[in-house]
Amino acid sequence: xxxxxxxxxxxxxxxxxxxxxxxxxxxxxxxxxxxxxxxxxxxxxxxxxxxxxxxxxxxxxxxxxxxxxxxxxxxxxxxxxxxxxxxxxxxxxxxxxxxxxxxxxxxxxxxxxxxxxxxxxxxxxxxxxxxxxxxxxxxxxxxxxxxxxxxxxxxxxxxxxxxxxxxxxxxxxxxxxxxxxxxxxxxxxxxxxxxxxxxxxxxxxxxxxxxxxxxxxxxxxxxxxxxxxxxxxxxxxxxxxxxxxxxxxxxxxxxxxxxxxxxxxxxxxxxxxxxxxxxxxxxxxxxxxxxxxxxxxxxxxxxxxxxxxxxxxxxxxxxxxxxxxxx
Numbered sequence: 001x002x003x004x005x006x007x008x009x010x011x012x013x014x015x016x017x018x019x020x021x022x023x024x025x026x027x028x029x030x031x032x033x034x035x036x037x038x039x040x041x042x043x044x045x046x047x048x049x050x051x052x053x054x055x056x057x058x059x060x061x062x063x064x065x066x067x068x069x070x071x072x073x074x075x076x077x078x079x080x081x082x083x084x085x086x087x088x089x090x091x092x093x094x095x096x097x098x099x100x101x102x103x104x105x106x107x108x109x110x111x112x113x114x115x116x117x118x119x120x121x122x123x124x125x126x127x128x129x130x131x132x133x134x135x136x137x138x139x140x141x142x143x144x145x146x147x148x149x150x151x152x153x154x155x156x157x158x159x160x161x162x163x164x165x166x167x168x169x170x171x172x173x174x175x176x177x178x179x180x181x182x183x184x185x186x187x188x189x190x191x192x193x194x195x196x197x198x199x200x201x202x203x204x205x206x207x208x209x210x211x212x213x214x215x216x217x218x219x220x221x222x223x224x225x226x227x228x229x230x231x232x233x234x235x236x237x238x239x240x241x242x243x244x245x246x247x248x249x250x251x252x253x254x255x256x257x258x259x260x261x262x263x264x265x266x267x268x269x270x271x272x273x274x275x276x277x278x279x280x281x282x283x284x285x286x287x288x289x290x291x292x293x294x295x296x297x298x299x300x301x302x303x304x305x306x307x308x309x310x311x312x313x314x315x316x317x318x319x320x321x322x323x324x325x326x327x
Contacts, residue, residue, distance in 0.1 A: 005058050030084065034064075038056055129256070134261055139293055145197045146229070150229045156229045156254075157228065160230045162215050163237075164238045226251035228251070239272070243277065244274070
């Protein structure tokens with residue numbers, strides 16, 4: 001075909017070829033669909049991948065395959081969602097895709113928005129960062145990984161993560177144990193993320209020494225958090241007063257990250273979300289940064305993105321007025 005080129009992509013490690021192609025060559029099909037305007041065709045032949053299409057499409061395909069191969073070297077379990085991120089990287093060559101290092105494996109962004117988020121999380125002068133958007137976009141995981149990386153580099157003395165336990169409601173008082181034990185189930189996702197990036201044994205030692213603290217919002221009142229990396233998670237379920245209380249805990253040499261999904265508020269009816277309020281009044285304030293994730297940044301099952309978009313469309317029609325339905 002006139003105007004097309006053909007090149008072979010050969011992995012540095014031939015053993016990675018099946019993982020690069022994906023089950024039933026689904027990654028190659030994703031690559032063809034993403035670069036359909038460049039008439040890309042991708043076929044596995046022997047120990048290589050044969051790429052045919054326009055010059056630009058083949059170049060983007062080579063970049064995507066190379067990016068995914070790098071991901072596989074650091075994380076052999078990287079799957080189709082990571083491959084989609086590699087395609088995003090390839091199509092934005094001017095972007096700086098930095099990674100979080102010093103962890104069990106380097107944590108790399110998989111979308112442009114994640115890359116911007118990591119940039120904000122690691123840049124000097126951004127001491128208050130908001131990461132907002134739907135579940136599955138990596139906003140909490142990347143914040144936890146950035147905080148863990150700061151501990152490993154010894155640029156921060158403590159990692160403090162707090163979140164409201166709104167889901168527990170009045171049932172919290174009927175659970176056994178003290179307040180910390182009662183809210184432990186609601187903090188479990190945070191511990192899981194920490195165990196993944198640092199290792200369970202290392203996390204347990206840091207927890208015993210109070211280097212890492214995961215606590216409900218009630219534990220934040222009256223404190224000044226110095227030389228710490230602070231994460232306020234699920235912030236959409238904090239009231240305006242609670243949000244102000246946490247934000248004003250920020251002490252010298254500290255950085256705070258606020259994450260949440262404004263479309264999933266579990267507060268009582270007519271109780272304004274502190275996250276929405278903070279986003280409105282702090283927009284453009286020096287030292288802050290706001291990153292908005294969308295359904296296209298979701299890196300769970302591909303169906304999750306379609307589910308989120310369906311709910312967003314439904315919320316736009318005004319047919320569903322129930323709390324948390326994208327309102």
